[in-house]
Amino acid sequence: xxxxxxxxxxxxxxxxxxxxxxxxxxxxxxxxxxxxxxxxxxxxxxxxxxxxxxxxxxxxxxxxxxxxxxxxxxxxxxxxxxxxxxxxxxxxxxxxxxxxxxxxxxxxxxxxxxxxxxxxxxxxxxxxxxxxxxxxxxxxxxxxxxxxxxxxxxxxxxxxxxxxxxxxxxxxxxxxxxxxxxxxxxxxxxxxxxxxxxxxxxxxxxxxxxxxxxxxxxxxxxxxxxxxxxxxxxxxxxxxxxxxxxxxxxxxxxxxxxxxxxxxxxxxxxxxxxxxxxxxxxxxxxxxxxxxxxxxxxxxxxxxxxxxxxxxxxxxxxxxxxxxxxxxxxxxxxxxxxxxxxxxxxxxxxxxxxxxxxxxxxxxxxxxxxxxxxxxxxxxxxxxxxxxxxxxxxxxxxxxxxxxxxx
Amino acid sequence: xxxxxxxxxxxxxxxxxxxxxxxxxxxxxxxxxxxxxxxxxxxxxxxxxxxxxxxxxxxxxxxxxxxxxxxxxxxxxxxxxxxxxxxxxxxxxxxxxxxxxxxxxxxxxxxxxxxxxxxxxxxxxxxxxxxxxxxxxxxxxxxxxxxxxxxxxxxxxxxxxxxxxxxxxxxxxxxxxxxxxxxxxxxxxxxxxxxxxxxxxxxxxxxxxxxxxxxxxxxxxxxxxxxxxxxxxxxxxxxxxxxxxxxxxxxxxxxxxxxxxxxxxxxxxxxxxxxxxxxxxxxxxxxxxxxxxxxxxxxxxxxxxxxxxxxxxxxxxxxxxxxxxxxxxxxxxxxxxxxxxxxxxxxxxxxxxxxxxxxxxxxxxxxxxxxxxxxxxxxxxxxxxxxxxxxxxxxxxxxxxxxxxxx
Numbered sequence: 059x060x061x062x063x064x065x066x067x068x069x070x071x072x073x074x075x076x077x078x079x080x081x082x083x084x085x086x087x088x089x090x091x092x093x094x095x096x097x098x099x100x101x102x103x104x105x106x107x108x109x110x111x112x113x114x115x116x117x118x119x120x121x122x123x124x125x126x127x128x129x130x131x132x133x134x135x136x137x138x139x140x141x142x143x144x145x146x147x148x149x150x151x152x153x154x155x156x157x158x159x160x161x162x163x164x165x166x167x168x169x170x171x172x173x174x175x176x177x178x179x180x181x182x183x184x185x186x187x188x189x190x191x192x193x194x195x196x197x198x199x200x201x202x203x204x205x206x207x208x209x210x211x212x213x214x215x216x217x218x219x220x221x222x223x224x225x226x227x228x229x230x231x232x233x234x235x236x237x238x239x240x241x242x243x244x245x246x247x248x249x250x251x252x253x254x255x256x257x258x259x260x261x262x263x264x265x266x267x268x269x270x271x272x273x274x275x276x277x278x279x280x281x282x283x284x285x286x287x288x289x290x291x292x293x294x295x296x297x298x299x300x301x302x303x304x305x306x307x308x309x310x311x312x313x314x315x316x317x318x319x320x321x322x323x324x325x326x327x328x329x330x331x332x333x334x335x336x337x338x339x340x341x342x343x344x345x346x347x348x349x350x351x352x353x354x355x356x357x358x359x360x361x362x363x364x365x366x367x368x369x370x371x372x373x374x375x376x377x378x379x380x381x382x383x384x385x386x387x388x389x390x391x392x393x394x395x396x397x398x399x400x401x402x403x404x405x406x407x408x409x410x411x412x413x414x415x416x417x418x419x420x421x422x423x424x425x426x427x428x429x430x431x432x433x434x435x436x437x438x439x440x441x442x443x444x445x446x447x448x449x450x451x452x453x454x455x456x457x458x459x460x461x462x463x464x465x
Numbered sequence: 466x467x468x469x470x471x472x473x474x475x476x477x478x479x480x481x482x483x484x485x486x487x488x489x490x491x492x493x494x495x496x497x498x499x500x501x502x503x504x505x506x507x508x509x510x511x512x513x514x515x516x517x518x519x520x521x522x523x524x525x526x527x528x529x530x531x532x533x534x535x536x537x538x539x540x541x542x543x544x545x546x547x548x549x550x551x552x553x554x555x556x557x558x559x560x561x562x563x564x565x566x567x568x569x570x571x572x573x574x575x576x577x578x579x580x581x582x583x584x585x586x587x588x589x590x591x592x593x594x595x596x597x598x599x600x601x602x603x604x605x606x607x608x609x610x611x612x613x614x615x616x617x618x619x620x621x622x623x624x625x626x627x628x629x630x631x632x633x634x635x636x637x638x639x640x641x642x643x644x645x646x647x648x649x650x651x652x653x654x655x656x657x658x659x660x661x662x663x664x665x666x667x668x669x670x671x672x673x674x675x676x677x678x679x680x681x682x683x684x685x686x687x688x689x690x691x692x693x694x695x696x697x698x699x700x701x702x703x704x705x706x707x708x709x710x711x712x713x714x715x716x717x718x719x720x721x722x723x724x725x726x727x728x729x730x731x732x733x734x735x736x737x738x739x740x741x742x743x744x745x746x747x748x749x750x751x752x753x754x755x756x757x758x759x760x761x762x763x764x765x766x767x768x769x770x771x772x773x774x775x776x777x778x779x780x781x782x783x784x785x786x787x788x789x790x791x792x793x794x795x796x797x798x799x800x801x802x803x804x805x806x807x808x809x810x811x812x813x814x815x816x817x818x819x820x821x822x823x824x825x826x827x828x829x830x831x832x833x834x835x836x837x838x839x840x841x842x843x844x845x846x847x848x849x850x851x852x853x854x855x856x857x858x859x860x861x862x863x864x865x866x867x868x869x870x871x872x
Binding site (some may be wrong): 060061062063082109115116118119121122123124125126127128129131132136137138139140141142143144145146147153157159160161163164165166192193194195196197200318319320321322323327335336339340449450453454456 | 467468469470489516522523525526528529530531532533534535536538539543544545546547548549550551552553554560564566567568570571572573599600601602603604607725726727728729730734742743746747856857860861863
C-alpha cells in the first residue's frame with residue numbers, strides 16, 4: 059500500500075472548543091477555516107481550495123440539518139468546489155482528513171481543504187447522549203439502553219479484570235490531560251483538576267476525585283472526570299501535493315502514514331474488550347506505510363473519549379505492552395515530561411470533544427508541535443508524531459503519522 | 466485534472482427498490498452486495514474488497530442509526546477493511562462511487578467496494594418528508610415550511626415563466642419513465658401510467674393525469690406523478706484498477722470522467738432557478754476528463770426526483786438547448802426509441818428513490834446497458850454513457866462518464 063503522490067500539511071486551525079451558544083455551526087466552521095487560512099505561511103488564498111472534505115457526525119440529530127458539506131463550503135466561499143461530508147461517528151474528522159490525503163494522491167487535486175465540526179450543546183444532555191448512541195449498534199445496544207459511558211465502562215471492567223488495572227491509573231490520565239489542557243487556550247476547560255479541587259476546598263486531589271459528590275460515578279467504574287465533555291467546535295486543515303508544499307511554507311508537515319480499519323459495531327460481537335481491532339489494523343497500515351515502529355513515535359494524540367480509551371490506545375498503538383498502559387500512565391510516562399507524551403493538547407477529555415471536529419483538532423495540535431509553535435505545551439524537537447481517532451466503541455479507527463522530514 | 470490511475474467497473478447489483486417492511490437496512494445492503502459479487506464474471510471473492518465507501522443520506526433520522534459504513538461492512542463480512550460513509554443527501558451514492566474512484570487512483574487500493582442504501586418507509590410520510598428536508602437549508606427553508614416538492618415546484622414555475630414550458634411536457638417525462646420502469650423487474654413500480662389509468666377506468670392517459678383525484682397537486686405545478694416515491698433499497702458496485710480489470714471480466718466498463726460541484730444550499734441564494742450550477746460544474750469537469758462532448762453521450766441516467774429535475778438536467782448536461790428540454794421530452798427524443806434515451810431504468814420516478822442508493826442504482830443500469838445485459842430495456846450498441854446524481858435542490862451534483870473502451 060503506497061500512495062501515488064506524497065501529501066503535506068501546510069495549514070491548520072480551530073475554534074475554541076466548548077459551549078458556543080451564540081454561534082451557529084456555520085459560523086464556527088468559517089472561523090476555523092479563517093484561522094486555518096491565516097496559518098499558511100505564504101502564497102495561499104482560500105480560492106485555491108479545489109475540494110473540501112468535511113467530518114461531521116450527526117448534525118442530522120443535533121441540528122436537524124444534513125448535507126452539511128456544501129452548506130459549509132457555501133458559507134466559507136468555496137463553491138463551486140466539490141464539498142463532501144464524511145461520517146464515521148467520532149472518527150469523522152480523521153476520516154475527512156484521510157479522504158483529503160487520498161484525493162491529492164489520486165492526482166485530481168493539488169490543494170484540498172479538510173475540516174470537521176459538531177454543534178452539540180443545543181440539545182439537553184440526555185438527548186445528546188441519545189444522539190451519540192447512534193454511533194453504536196442502535197438495535198442491539200442503544201435501544202436496550204447501553205449508551206457510550208456504559209460501553210466504555212465494560213471495556214474498563216474487562217481491562218481491570220484481565221490486567222489488574224486500577225481506577226487510580228485512569229484518574230492519572232484525566233489529571234494529566236487537564237494539566238495539558240489548562241495551558242491550551244483553545245481547550246474547553248482551562249483548569250487543572252488540582253486547581254478545580256483546590257477551588258472546592260480539597261487539598262488532596264485524589265481525595266477530590268474519590269469524593270462521590272465531586273466526581274460521581276457515570277457508569278461504574280467510570281466517573282465524571284473519566285468522561286470527555288459535550289462540546290461545540292470546528293477545526294480545519296490545508297493539504298497540498300508534496301511537491302507544492304514549499305510554495306506555501308518552509309516547514310511543511312508530511313503525512314507519511316495513513317491507516318483505517320473497521321470492526322463490528324456491537325461489543326457483543328467482539329471476542330475481546332481490552333483492545334480495538336480496528337485501531338490495531340489502522341496502526342498496522344500506518345506504521346507500514348511510514349516505515350516506522352511505535353518506538354520511534356515521539357508524541358501522539360489519541361482518542362480519549364474516556365480515560366480507559368486512552369489507556370487501551372497506548373497499548374493498541376504499541377507504545378506499551380498489553381496490560382502496561384495503566385502503569386505507564388500512573389508513572390507519568392505519558393505526561394509532557396515523560397518519555398512518550400500523549401495528548402499534549404489536553405485530549406478530548408480537557409480540550410473538548412465536538413465529535414466531527416475532534417480528529418482534525420488532534421492534527422491541529424501536531425501541526426503546531428512539529429513546527430515548534432505549541433507554546434507552553436511544546437515538546438522539544440518533535441519530528442515524528444501520530445494521531446489516533448476512533449468512531450463509537452471502535453467500529454472505525456483511523457491513524458495518521460506525521461513527519462517534519464520529506465519521506 | 467487527471468487521475469493518476471485508470472479505474473474500471475467490473476460488478477454492480479441492487480435489490481428491488483420499493484417497500485421492504487420485513488427487511489432491515491443491513492439485510493438490504495447484504496443482498497445488494499451478494500448480487501454485486503455474483504455479477505463479477507470471474508476470479509472474484511468479496512474478501513478481495515480492500516475498502517468500502519457507502520452512500521447513505523440520513524439513517525440517523527430514518528432509523529436512529531449513524532456510523533453505518535462499518536455496520537454494513539461487518540454484516541457483509543468485510544471487516545477489518547476500512548468502511549467510510551459519504552453523505553451528500555440524494556447524491557450520497559454518486560459521491561461514494563466517486564470516492565471509490567479516487568481511492569483506486571490514489572494507488573492505495575486495487576479493489577474497492579462501493580454501495581448505497583436507504584430505508585425510508587419505516588417513517589410515516591410526513592416524518593419522511595421532514596427528514597428529507599434536512600437536505601435543504603433547514604434554518605431558512607425547512608423550518609419556514611419549504612419541503613422538497615415546494616422547492617422543485619419553484620424551479621418548475623421559473624422554467625415555465627422563462628421558457629414557456631408546459632406541465633404537459635413534465636407529464637411526458639413521467640409517462641416515459643414509467644414505461645421504462647414497467648419492464649425493469651427491480652423497479653418499485655412495474656406498471657406504465659397507461660396501464661394504471663386503464664385500471665382506474667380511464668381510456669385517455671392524459672385525462673387520468675389531469676384528473677385532480679387521480680393525480681392530485683402536491684406543490685403546484687407538480688402533481689403526484691411528477692414526484693419520485695419514498696423507497697427502501699440498496700445498490701453496490703465493484704471498482705478495480707484499470708490494469709486489473711481483465712482479470713475479472715472480458716467486458717469491463719471504464720470510468721472515463723468524474724466531476725463534482727457544489728452550490729448554495731438555499732434557493733434564495735441562487736441567481737437563477739432554471740439550472741443547477743453544481744451540475745453545470747460537475748458535468749464540465751467530467752466531460753473535460755473524458756474528452757467527450759454532450760453530443761457523443763448515447764444514454765444518460767439523470768436525477769429525476771421530480772419531473773422538472775429531469776428536464777433541467779437534460780439542459781444542464783448540454784443534451785438540449787436551454788428551454789428546449791420540455792419540447793424534447795414531449796417529442797419523445799428521450800424515450801428508449803428516441804435519439805437520446807434518458808432514464809432507461811425508469812429513473813427515480815418509477816424505479817424508486819431510496820436516497821443513498823439512487824446514485825449507485827443509476828450505475829447498475831449503465832453497467833448492464835454497456836455490457837448489453839439490460840434485457841427489454843437494452844439500447845443497442847451503447848458504448849458511452851453518463852450518470853447525473855443531485856443532492857437536495859442542487860447544493861451537490863456528481864457526474865460520471867462510462868465507456869466500454871479503455872481510455
